[in-house]
Amino acid sequence: QVQLVESGGGLVQAGGSLRLSCAASGSISIKAMGWYRQAPGKQRELVAVMSGGASSKYADSVKGRFTISKDNAKNTVFLQMNSLKPEDTGVYYCNVQPWSTLLLDYWGQGTQVTVSS
Numbered sequence: 001q002v003q004l005v006e007s008g009g010g011l012v013q014a015g016g017s018l019r020l021s022c023a024a025s026g027s028i029s030i031k032a033m034g035w036y037r038q039a040p041g042k043q044r045e046l047v048a049v050m051s052g053g054a055s056s057k058y059a060d061s062v063k064g065r066f067t068i069s070k071d072n073a074k075n076t077v078f079l080q081m082n083s084l085k086p087e088d089t090g091v092y093y094c095n096v097q098p099w100s101t102l103l104l105d106y107w108g109q110g111t112q113v114t115v116s117s
Contacts, residue, residue, distance in 0.1 A: 002026035002106050004094050008079075009111030016115070017082045022094030022108055024075040032097040033070055033077035037113070039090035047092070048079060061087070084115045 008020040034049030048068040050056040067080045094108035
């Protein structure tokens with residue numbers, strides 16, 4: 001059984017920084033790990049994703065401010081968020097995409113990020 005444990009959310013003023021982490025435990029061959037977020041009244045959206053080969057993709061709204069990184073040995077993904085804006089507020093979810101097409105993606109429980117103006 002695969003479990004994702006997230007940490008690092010919180011309340012920060014605009015312009016501040018936060019670092020999220022997500023550790024995946026259990027037997028899994030991981031194709032990609034990433035972060036999504038959902039603001040109140042909005043759909044969940046991709047923030048950043050990184051493949052096993054370390055190629056990464058970011059939402060246009062966070063490029064230049066957020067950095068995704070992974071520790072493959074520990075199946076852990078990080079999201080360094082700098083220059084935070086109030087519009088970055090939302091629940092951030094860790095996502096793990098397995099190599100097997102027979103498996104669905106795994107999701108963390110979500111961690112709240114609130115940026116005050």
